[in-house]
Each structure stands twice: as structure tokens, then as C-alpha cells.
Amino acid sequence: MRQQAFRGILRLEIFEGEHTMNAVVLAITGLVAIFAGYRFYSKFIAEQIYQLDPDFETPSHSMRDDIDYVPTNKFVLWGHHFTAVAGAAPIIGPGIAVIWGWLPAFIWVIVGTIFFAGVHDFGAIWASVRNKAQSVGYLTGEVVSHRARTLFMIVVFFLLLMVNAVFAVSIAAAHVETPSSVIPVWSAVFVAMVIGVLLYKVRVGIMWPTIIGTVILYAVIGLGEVFPIELPAMIFGLPPQAQWILLLFFYAAVASMLPVWLLLQPRDYINGIQLFVGLGLLYGAVLISSPTIVAPAINSNVPASAPPIFPLLFVTIACGAISGFHGLVSSGTTSKQLDKEPDARQVGYLGSVGEGALALIAIIAVSAGFASFGEWEAAYSDYDNFNAIAAFVQGGATIASNGLGLSFTFAATLLTVMAILFAGTTMDAGVRLQRYIIQEWGTIYDIPILNNSYVATGLAVSACLLLAFGATPPGAPLGTGGMAIWPLFGTTNQLLAGLTLLVISTILVKLGRPSRYTLTPMIFVTTMALASALIGLRNYFNNGQYVLLAIDIAIIICAIFVMLEASSALMRERRAAQTPAIGK
Amino acid sequence: MSTSRPNTFRALLKEFYEAPYRGAIARAKRDEDDLFMLFVYAELLGIPNPATYYTLELQPILLERFHEWHTRMGLEHSPLDHFRCC
Numbered sequence: 001m002r003q004q005a006f007r008g009i010l011r012l013e014i015f016e017g018e019h020t021m022n023a024v025v026l027a028i029t030g031l032v033a034i035f036a037g038y039r040f041y042s043k044f045i046a047e048q049i050y051q052l053d054p055d056f057e058t059p060s061h062s063m064r065d066d067i068d069y070v071p072t073n074k075f076v077l078w079g080h081h082f083t084a085v086a087g088a089a090p091i092i093g094p095g096i097a098v099i100w101g102w103l104p105a106f107i108w109v110i111v112g113t114i115f116f117a118g119v120h121d122f123g124a125i126w127a128s129v130r131n132k133a134q135s136v137g138y139l140t141g142e143v144v145s146h147r148a149r150t151l152f153m154i155v156v157f158f159l160l161l162m163v164n165a166v167f168a169v170s171i172a173a174a175h176v177e178t179p180s181s182v183i184p185v186w187s188a189v190f191v192a193m194v195i196g197v198l199l200y201k202v203r204v205g206i207m208w209p210t211i212i213g214t215v216i217l218y219a220v221i222g223l224g225e226v227f228p229i230e231l232p233a234m235i236f237g238l239p240p241q242a243q244w245i246l247l248l249f250f251y252a253a254v255a256s257m258l259p260v261w262l263l264l265q266p267r268d269y270i271n272g273i274q275l276f277v278g279l280g281l282l283y284g285a286v287l288i289s290s291p292t293i294v295a296p297a298i299n300s301n302v303p304a305s306a307p308p309i310f311p312l313l314f315v316t317i318a319c320g321a322i323s324g325f326h327g328l329v330s331s332g333t334t335s336k337q338l339d340k341e342p343d344a345r346q347v348g349y350l351g352s353v354g355e356g357a358l359a360l361i362a363i364i365a366v367s368a369g370f371a372s373f374g375e376w377e378a379a380y381s382d383y384d385n386f387n388a389i390a391a392f393v394q395g396g397a398t399i400a401s402n403g404l405g406l407s408f409t410f411a412a413t414l415l416t417v418m419a420i421l422f423a424g425t426t427m428d429a430g431v432r433l434q435r436y437i438i439q440e441w442g443t444i445y446d447i448p449i450l451n452n453s454y455v456a457t458g459l460a461v462s463a464c465l466l467l468a469f470g471a472t473p474p475g476a477p478l479g480t481g482g483m484a485i486w487p488l489f490g491t492t493n494q495l496l497a498g499l500t501l502l503v504i505s506t507i508l509v510k511l512g513r514p515s516r517y518t519l520t521p522m523i524f525v526t527t528m529a530l531a532s533a534l535i536g537l538r539n540y541f542n543n544g545q546y547v548l549l550a551i552d553i554a555i556i557i558c559a560i561f562v563m564l565e566a567s568s569a570l571m572r573e574r575r576a577a578q579t580p581a582i583g584k
Numbered sequence: 585m586s587t588s589r590p591n592t593f594r595a596l597l598k599e600f601y602e603a604p605y606r607g608a609i610a611r612a613k614r615d616e617d618d619l620f621m622l623f624v625y626a627e628l629l630g631i632p633n634p635a636t637y638y639t640l641e642l643q644p645i646l647l648e649r650f651h652e653w654h655t656r657m658g659l660e661h662s663p664l665d666h667f668r669c670c
Contacts, residue, residue, distance in 0.1 A: 068606075068607040070603070072599065072603055073599060075596065076596055077603070079600050080600060080603060080604050206597050206601055207594055207597070210597065259609075259612060260605045260609060261605065264605065265601070269600070
């Protein structure tokens with residue numbers, strides 16, 4: 001009877017809102033788990049599966065040209081691999097996922113970081129390094145089939161389209177929600193350009209521009225509080241959200257065409273500094289203020305508009321658990337700069353651990369940053385119009401102001417600026433990459449006009465705008481409802497991750513090594529992606545979001561073909577591996 | 585020894601700044617250099633160049649880069665009749 005009473009209290013305490021768990025416990029448990037994953041699981045994978053060889057001559061040495069192929073210090077390489085992959089997604093995804101309770105999100109982030117993301121990112125670097133630093137897309141053609149490679153390029157294009165659209169929608173919503181963020185965010189563009197000119201043209205040393213630039217960046221946050229900027233309620237029938245989306249894409253188009261040394265390079269640099277400062281501030285604030293988790297571990301009162309936790313949890317949190325986008329980064333630039341093969345473990349796996357840490361603090365912010373369960377429940381009462389960045393900012397600012405003594409408004413503006421800068425730099429790079437893809441299509445299919453930078457950029461931005469505005473449900477103000485893209489973005493991201501894991505698995509089978517450590521995550525994420533896409537079909541059709549419906553159908557077709565190509569490639573390699581034994 | 589750590593940190597920070605875009609910047613510079621090569625050798629390729637008076641003296645200096653340049657431009661063999669680099 002006592003045991004039953006205890007269980008009843010535990011259920012009431014933990015699962016039904018009145019929670020007394022301390023966020024420090026969650027933070028420490030999570031960090032210990034993912035670092036243990038790095039210490040033990042990544043070591044096992046490095047030694048037994050990928051079998052890293054310190055004497056292997058990496059492409060940075062064998063193909064060194066001091067331009068793309070340059071051996072780089074592993075700490076520097078880890079730094080820019082981590083800052084390249086860590087964007088707004090590890091904040092938005094967990095921010096949304098806590099609608100089902102903090103526990104499922106926490107478990108997926110921890111398990112995903114250790115057994116999925118770590119193996120995926122690490123493996124993508126290893127596979128690329130062992131194949132002359134070729135990209136995962138190229139390897140897909142070599143290892144699986146040319147059809148799979150075509151699918152890969154299509155999926156990459158859709159992914160870029162979606163990431164640009166959803167981040168534009170998120171930034172626009174953040175500006176509308178937090179008008180004090182406008183001046184600091186756009187000042188960062190100006191600060192970045194000044195740093196770019198000082199370092200590239202004037203050739204000053206790195207330290208003073210870094211220190212002064214960072215100080216200015218945080219100083220203008222105060223200016224933003226004094227001069228909040230709100231766009232007019234309606235211009236040409238466009239609400240503020242839509243106006244911001246147009247401005248953002250105009251900016252992204254211009255930024256993608258400027259010389260990289262002037263804006264993209266210094267912006268990425270500032271972004272990296274922001275990331276480390278932000279992580280330090282938030283974890284420090286949690287340790288000092290020891291906030292209580294008020295969100296339920298499992299939410300028994302999920303809003304009716306929310307999709308089912310299974311399979312949507314696994315695509316809602318992509319970055320922070322596993323993300324195909326990271327494979328592009330790993331095999332795009334990181335593999336070309338890897339000094340020694342064993343560095344891949346630190347750069348790839350530890351990069352995933354860093355992103356898991358960012359996702360973890362986002363979970364803590366939205367679980368422990370509200371004053372009470374009632375306040376949390378009010379914030380999470382509507383899935384369709386939920387603003388994950390706003391929830392993260394509110395929760396994180398509460399924790400930061402309690403722990404570090406900052407004013408709530410200052411902390412809220414600081415976190416909004418941080419999230420927006422993360423999303424903004426991804427948009428800059430994303431539009432640029434899309435332009436390259438379109439120009440490449442112009443070369444491949446002999447359509448000269450596509451080689452024109454302005455035309456290619458215009459097409460890329462137009463496609464993103466079509467998606468960002470096309471996601472608006474009928475009758476809603478233009479530019480709203482864009483977060484409906486998020487599950488589709490997660491689905492596509494996971495599909496790309498599945499493709500990368502397939503390539504790694506096929507290489508392992510060819511080498512006669514165990515493939516279950518990459519094949520199991522591959523089957524899981526691809527199945528979840530396909531299941532989520534099928535659920536999305538019904539939702540998008542019912543909501544009249546036909547643009548998203550069309551993309552969803554395309555993703556489903558790609559997912560089915562991926563699975564067929566996967567089976568075919570693996571069966572082929574298994575037969576090839578068994579042939580000498582059959583001949584004996 | 586006491587000044588080596590700040591210098592090491594500064595060097596790492598500089599590398600952190602430069603490494604991600606080193607390739608893109610080098611390729612952009614190479615594109616500018618390729619355009620300049622076209623200006624210098626334009627008259628020899630049959631393209632009128634009003635600045636020939638100024639670029640003529642650069643031709644022998646840039647001749648070493650000519651083979652690499654024409655290969656990159658998609659010309660399998662040297663386009664110049666009097667100069668066969670390949």
C-alpha cells in the first residue's frame with residue numbers, strides 16, 4: 001500500500017506538472033552522458049569500426065594546395081566544424097519538442113548525440129578522408145549508385161530551400177516578438193563588415209577587432225532596448241511578419257553576392273564567438289540559479305493541434321540528435337583540412353557533443369525558465385502558432401537574469417540576438433549554396449542564363465519566398481504559419497542523414513567490418529522520416545498548404561527510392577564480400 | 585616562453601578566422617587574376633585591347649603562368665601560334 005502511494009506521488013510529482021526536479025541535475029546528467037559517449041563509445045567506433053590510422057596520409061597532406069587542402073590544427077578545425085553545424089536548429093527543435101514533455105526530448109538528444117549524430121558526423125569525415133576528401137554526394141554515386149547520387153542532390157536542394165524559408169520565418173517572428181532585437185542584429189552586420197575590412201584590407205591583427213567588435217555587439221543590445229523597432233502594421237497588404245521575411249531575403253541575396261571576406265567570413269567568426277559566449281552564459285546561469293523544472297516530464301495534456309510524438313519527435317529534433325546537414329559540412333570542408341586521421345574523432349564526434357550540449361540547454365531553458373507549470377502550459381497551449389525562439393528566449397532570459405543578475409529585457413534581447421545571428425548566418429550561406437547549385441545546373445544542362453549570378457540568386461530567393469509564403473494557411477496573415485515547414489525540414493534532414501549513414505555502411509561492408517553501428521541508426525532515421533512525411537501529407541492537405549504538400553510528396557518518393565537503393569547496394573556488397581568464401 | 589601562449593592563442597584565433605573561407609577567397613583572387621591574364625594577352629588572341637600599350641611589357645613576366653591559365657580556361661592547347669607551351 002505504501003509502495004502504491006509512493007508510486008502515485010511519483011507519478012503526480014514527475015508526470016503531471018508539479019515537478020521538483022532541479023535543472024542542474026538534468027544539465028549534469030546530460031553533459032556527463034554525452035561526454036561519456038565521446039570517451040567510451042567514440043573510442044570503440046574509432047578503434048574497432050572505422051579503425052583510424054595515425055600513419056594514414058590524409059588528403060590535406062597528399063593533395064595539399066594551401067587553398068582548400070591545408071592541414072589544420074585539430075582544435076581550430078573542431079571550432080569551425082562545431083560553429084558551422086551549430087545554428088538555430090538545436091534551439092528551435094528542442095524548443096518545439098518539449099510540448100510532449102521534457103523527458104522524451106532529453107532522451108532523444110542524449111541517445112541521438114551518442115549513438116546517431118556522433119557516429120554520423122565522425123563517419124562522414126572518415127569516409128570522405130579515405131576517399132580523397134570527396135563529398136558525401138560524390139561518394140553516394142561511387143558507393144551506392146548514380147541514381148542515389150541524383151536523389152542526394154535533389155534532397156540537398158530541398159533541404160537548403162527549407163532551411164532558408166524556415167529560418168527567415170523564425171527570424172521574422174523573433175523580430176516581431178522582440179522589437180529590441182532589431183538594432184543589435186542589424187548592427188552585427190555593420191560590425192562584421194568593419195572587422196572584414198580591418199582584417200582583409202587594412203591587415204590589422206586579429207585580437208583588437210575581435211575584442212572591440214564583441215564589446216560593441218553586446219553594447220548595442222542596450223541601445224536596442226532603448227530604441228525598439230517595429231515595422232508598420234500593414235504595407236501594401238503585408239503584415240510585419242511578411243515585411244521582415246522580404247527584407248531578410250533581400251539581405252540574404254545581397255550578402256550571398258558580396259565578397260566573402262567582407263561579410264560572410266567575419267559574420268561566421270562573430271557567430272562562433274557568440275556561440276561559445278552564449279553557451280557559457282546559459283550553463284553558468286543554470287549552475288548558479290539552480291532553477292526548478294516546471295514542465296512535465298511527459299505532457300499528458302498535449303494540445304489537440306500537436307502531431308503525435310511518434311514519429312514526429314525524431315524529426316522535430318534533428319540538429320542536436322542527428323542531422324544530415326552535418327555530413328555536408330564534414331565532407332565539404334572539414335575532411336580537406338584534417339591533419340591526422342585520428343583527429344576525425346575529436347572533430348566529428350566532439351562537434352556532435354557540442355551541438356548536443358546546445359540542444360540540452362535549449363531543453364532546460366524551455367522547461368525550467370517559466371515561473372510555474374501554469375505559465376509553461378499557457379506558452380505551450382497552441383502547436384500551430386508556437387514560437388520556439390520566443391519560448392527559448394523567455395525561459396533562457398529568466399534563468400540568465402536570476403543566475404547572472406542581468407535585467408530580464410537585456411537577457412531576452414541578448415538571447416534573441418544570439419538565436420537570430422545563428423539563423424542569419426545559416427541563411428547567408430544557404431542562399432549562396434543554392435546559387436552555386438543552380439549555376440551548376442546551368443552548366444550541366446547547358447542553360448547559360450542560369451550561370452548569371454543575379455539570375456541564379458533571384459531564382460534561389462524566389463523559391464525560398466514561395467515556400468515561406470506558401471506555408472501560410474488559407475485565411476491567415478501572409479508570412480505566418482511558416483513553422484509548419486519545420487517537420488518537413490526535419491524529415492528531409494533525417495533523410496539526408498540516412499543517405500550518409502548508408503554510404504558509410506556500404507563502405508564498411510566493402511571493408512568487411514561490422515556495419516550494424518551505422519546501419520541501425522540509418523534504418524531508424526529513414527523510417528522515422530518516411531513515417532513523418534506520410535503524416536504530413538494528411539495535415540498539409542487538410543490545412544490547404546499545397547506547396548508543402550507538393551514538397552512532401554517529392555520527399556516521400558525520394559525516401560522510398562533511398563530505401564530501395566540502400567537494400568540493393570548493401571545486398572550487392574554483401575554478395576561481393578561472400579564470393580571468395582563461396583569459391584573455396 | 586611567457587609570451588608564446590598569447591602568440592599561440594592569437595595564431596589559433598587567426599587560423600579560426602581564415603581557415604573556413606581560405607579556399608573561397610583564393611578562388612575569387614584567381615578569377616580576378618584570370619581576367620587580368622585575358623587583358624594582357626587579349627591582342628594576341630585577336631581581341632582588341634585599348635590598354636595594350638600598358639600590358640605589353642607584362643607579357644614576358646606572366647608567360648610562366650600561361651599554360652596553367654589556358655588549361656583553366658578550357659583551351660586544351662596553347663591558343664598562341666608563336667608560343668607553344670604544350
